Amino acid sequence: MNFSYPEFLVKVSENCIKCRRCIKECSFGVFSWDGEKIKINHEKCVACHRCAACCPASAITILKYPVSFKENHLWTEEILRDIKKQADTGGKILTGCGNDKPYPVLWDKMLIDACQVTNPSIDPLREPMELRTYLGKKPEKLEFWHDKSGEIKLTTVMEPQIKLETPVIFAGMSYGAVSLNVHLILARAAKELGTIMNTGEGGLPQELLPYKDHIVVQIASGRFGVNLEYLNSCAAIEIKIGQGAKPGIGGHLPGEKVTEEISRTRMIPAGTDAISPAPHHDIYSIEDLRQLIYAIKEATRYRKPVGVKIAAVHNVAAIASGVVRAGADIITIDGFRGGTGASPKVIRDHAGLPIEIALARVDEQLRKEGIRHLASIVASGGIRSSADVLKAIALGADAVAIGTAALIALGCHLCQKCYTGLCAWGITTQKPELTRRLNVEEGALRVTNLVKAWNLEIKEILGALGINSIESLRGNRERLRGIDLDEVYLDVLGIKPAGR
Amino acid sequence: MKIDARGMHYRELNERIHDAVLKGIKEIDIVNVLGQRYIGTGIGEKVTINVYGTPGSDLGAFMDGPVINVFGSCQDVIGNTMNNGKIVVHKDAGNVVGLSMRGGKIFIKGSVGYRTGIHIKAYKDQCPVIVIGGKAGDFLGEYMAGGILVVLGIFGREKDPIVGRFIATGMHGGTIYIRGSINKSHVAHDVSIEEIDENDLSALKNIIQEFCDAFGITDPNSILSHQFLKLRPKSHRPYGQMYAY
Ligand code: SF4
Numbered sequence: 001m002n003f004s005y006p007e008f009l010v011k012v013s014e015n016c017i018k019c020r021r022c023i024k025e026c027s028f029g030v031f032s033w034d035g036e037k038i039k040i041n042h043e044k045c046v047a048c049h050r051c052a053a054c055c056p057a058s059a060i061t062i063l064k065y066p067v068s069f070k071e072n073h074l075w076t077e078e079i080l081r082d083i084k085k086q087a088d089t090g091g092k093i094l095t096g097c098g099n100d101k102p103y104p105v106l107w108d109k110m111l112i113d114a115c116q117v118t119n120p121s122i123d124p125l126r127e128p129m130e131l132r133t134y135l136g137k138k139p140e141k142l143e144f145w146h147d148k149s150g151e152i153k154l155t156t157v158m159e160p161q162i163k164l165e166t167p168v169i170f171a172g173m174s175y176g177a178v179s180l181n182v183h184l185i186l187a188r189a190a191k192e193l194g195t196i197m198n199t200g201e202g203g204l205p206q207e208l209l210p211y212k213d214h215i216v217v218q219i220a221s222g223r224f225g226v227n228l229e230y231l232n233s234c235a236a237i238e239i240k241i242g243q244g245a246k247p248g249i250g251g252h253l254p255g256e257k258v259t260e261e262i263s264r265t266r267m268i269p270a271g272t273d274a275i276s277p278a279p280h281h282d283i284y285s286i287e288d289l290r291q292l293i294y295a296i297k298e299a300t301r302y303r304k305p306v307g308v309k310i311a312a313v314h315n316v317a318a319i320a321s322g323v324v325r326a327g328a329d330i331i332t333i334d335g336f337r338g339g340t341g342a343s344p345k346v347i348r349d350h351a352g353l354p355i356e357i358a359l360a361r362v363d364e365q366l367r368k369e370g371i372r373h374l375a376s377i378v379a380s381g382g383i384r385s386s387a388d389v390l391k392a393i394a395l396g397a398d399a400v401a402i403g404t405a406a407l408i409a410l411g412c413h414l415c416q417k418c419y420t421g422l423c424a425w426g427i428t429t430q431k432p433e434l435t436r437r438l439n440v441e442e443g444a445l446r447v448t449n450l451v452k453a454w455n456l457e458i459k460e461i462l463g464a465l466g467i468n469s470i471e472s473l474r475g476n477r478e479r480l481r482g483i484d485l486d487e488v489y490l491d492v493l494g495i496k497p498a499g500r
Numbered sequence: 501m502k503i504d505a506r507g508m509h510y511r512e513l514n515e516r517i518h519d520a521v522l523k524g525i526k527e528i529d530i531v532n533v534l535g536q537r538y539i540g541t542g543i544g545e546k547v548t549i550n551v552y553g554t555p556g557s558d559l560g561a562f563m564d565g566p567v568i569n570v571f572g573s574c575q576d577v578i579g580n581t582m583n584n585g586k587i588v589v590h591k592d593a594g595n596v597v598g599l600s601m602r603g604g605k606i607f608i609k610g611s612v613g614y615r616t617g618i619h620i621k622a623y624k625d626q627c628p629v630i631v632i633g634g635k636a637g638d639f640l641g642e643y644m645a646g647g648i649l650v651v652l653g654i655f656g657r658e659k660d661p662i663v664g665r666f667i668a669t670g671m672h673g674g675t676i677y678i679r680g681s682i683n684k685s686h687v688a689h690d691v692s693i694e695e696i697d698e699n700d701l702s703a704l705k706n707i708i709q710e711f712c713d714a715f716g717i718t719d720p721n722s723i724l725s726h727q728f729l730k731l732r733p734k735s736h737r738p739y740g741q742m743y744a745y
């Protein structure tokens with residue numbers, strides 16, 4: 001007896017012209033041909049909508065499978081399904097993408113200010129708006145001198161910086177989790193936009209070398225693909241301690257996904273498991289973290305910023321302070337809605353903090369300690385729109401990183417099946433017949449369009465706020481108000497309630 | 501070329517080393533070393549660095565080619581993520597020797613701390629080799645994915661076991677050779693313990709010869725004629741069965 005039933009019901013209407021395209025498009029094997037008509041195996045459908053998007057006759061609909069579970073707020077349908085799956089297999093439940101549980105989305109409880117009468121707003125169509133941002137350690141103060149000709153020169157030695165033309169960067173996603181085409185798309189878009197992409201922990205495909213000035217390479221606990229060439233082929237280096245979708249745990253790319261190409265960038269034999277231990281085993285303390293940060297700085301002769309990425313966890317403010325004191329030039333905080341190619345669902349859905357809270361606390365802590373200038377803050381984990389970007393900057397971020405939003409621009413429908421390696425949109429798969437579905441040129445254009453559109457909107461809001469540079473908004477919580485938030489939340493976010 | 505490192509900050513010392521390498525100098529002696537970190541870190545040239553004294557952590561991190569001879573003991577994480585080259589330590593070394601190294605060799609005459617050879621990997625024609633002349637602490641070869649780890653147990657404190665506890669936990673590739681006997685209950689259950697065969701012996705012969713040459717030991721056969729055990733993972737996929745799809 002089968003205890004599990006399909007999650008989705010796939011219907012092919014009488015409009016079907018029997019072209020059988022859906023059979024080819026569905027990588028999960030839902031459709032087959034019985035000689036006369038399309039046969040459907042509902043059980044396999046994951047609701048990725050590839051078939052519906054490709055059907056020339058618009059004949060396909062996908063519905064939630066209409067078995068009615070007796071309504072129960074404790075034993076929800078999801079819980080029931082999970083228990084059955086675990087009884088079937090005895091395994092941890094895997095999932096992809098970010099936390100989808102109905103925790104409060106605080107972005108939607110913050111309102112942005114605007115100018116009226118007492119201070120004039122600025123029209124971004126007429127006046128220049130500065131979105132340029134520099135990531136890296138800033139000096140405490142600047143010192144100048146006049147040379148003989150009277151010209152003013154800077155005497156302060158500046159630490160290395162990354163120059164960004166937009167406060168939006170791309171989040172770390174490894175080659176292995178995503179396809180090479182996704183990496184190429186993000187690298188191209190980053191170059192076009194004057195921003196950066198991040199290799200994630202799977203090494204640097206050779207094809208990305210032409211974009212190296214727009215690439216951040218990651219060093220994670222597995223140290224995959226890390227050698228001197230890797231450290232020198234980038235704009236900055238990031239030590240990945242954790243990620244929002246799976247704080248505190250390691251990761252592992254199963255051997256069947258370590259193809260010839262993946263093996264080359266990870267520098268491990270094809271077919272073997274790529275295991276990232278939960279901690280870096282040379283880092284058990286802040287002092288150890290400092291040791292690795294400076295090992296990297298030494299290896300790159302202090303020419304590149306070194307960042308550290310941590311997941312947003314309960315004690316994030318104190319940890320961030322330690323990370324900054326350890327010498328990180330950039331600290332990336334990844335909230336619990338950040339995406340993943342594969343994570344145990346129990347961790348994804350129950351561990352960590354929303355980025356809104358983590359960001360506000362970290363910025364405040366660093367300011368209190370007088371060390372905010374020592375590192376730039378990048379916020380990530382569920383940034384969905386230009387409004388989220390703006391609110392993040394007002395809460396104290398220097399820039400935000402987007403992953404899921406960029407993938408949605410490429411066709412992702414958030415079916416959360418990335419870990420199967422069967423992504424019908426060609427994003428989180430290595431199968432050539434699927435990766436081919438993503439055209440690099442077109443994809444780069446779509447992602448570039450998305451960020452350009454956000455840039456326009458950001459300028460629009462800055463104008464409404466009466467400021468002409470993103471720098472003036474950074475940490476400017478006075479321009480935010482909370483709605484529908486209790487005092488504790490307002491206090492944690494450091495903002496006033498609407499109406500005050 | 502000779503550098504006197506007495507009282508020198510590591511940043512200045514390493515600046516000098518890098519400058520020398522850039523100028524094409526092939527052999528550098530550093531004397532009076534006391535705790536300076538990162539010596540040889542990030543160097544990609546085939547140079548020889550002789551260190552007299554006690555260097556600090558992360559000696560030879562990310563390095564890709566140099567030979568570093570340490571006439572003294574080392575601190576932690578020597579050869580961190582090293583790609584190629586050789587580190588020879590004439591006394592002892594601390595914890596996490598050779599973390600994630602992918603190629604090259606580390607020879608230590610004396611004993612080492614915890615987590616030696618953790619997560620070392622082999623790739624194509626690269627095969628990292630670590631030989632410990634003395635004893636090794638707990639978690640030897642943890643997460644090991646490739647390469648060769650040898651513990652001889654010749655030197656070091658008499659009362660210490662050759663290898664501590666939790667040997668080869670999470671090991672999924674490569675080979676560990678231990679000269680002498682070990683407490684089997686300290687070896688991870690998914691790792692097999694075997695006698696060595698002809699192939700192992702010929703591999704060991706070369707490695708031991710090089711080890712002996714490094715330390716002026718004249719009689720490699722006295723080392724080789726002893727019993728060796730071989731540890732290998734039973735599976736290359738230790739965590740394959742834990743997930744529900
Ligand atoms: S393509 Fe996606 S939505 Fe369509 S049937 Fe297959 S799994 Fe379901």
Ligand code: SF4
Binds near residue numbers: 411415425
């Ligand atoms: S990347 Fe692909 S598999 Fe993952 S959620 Fe998006 S559409 Fe589904």
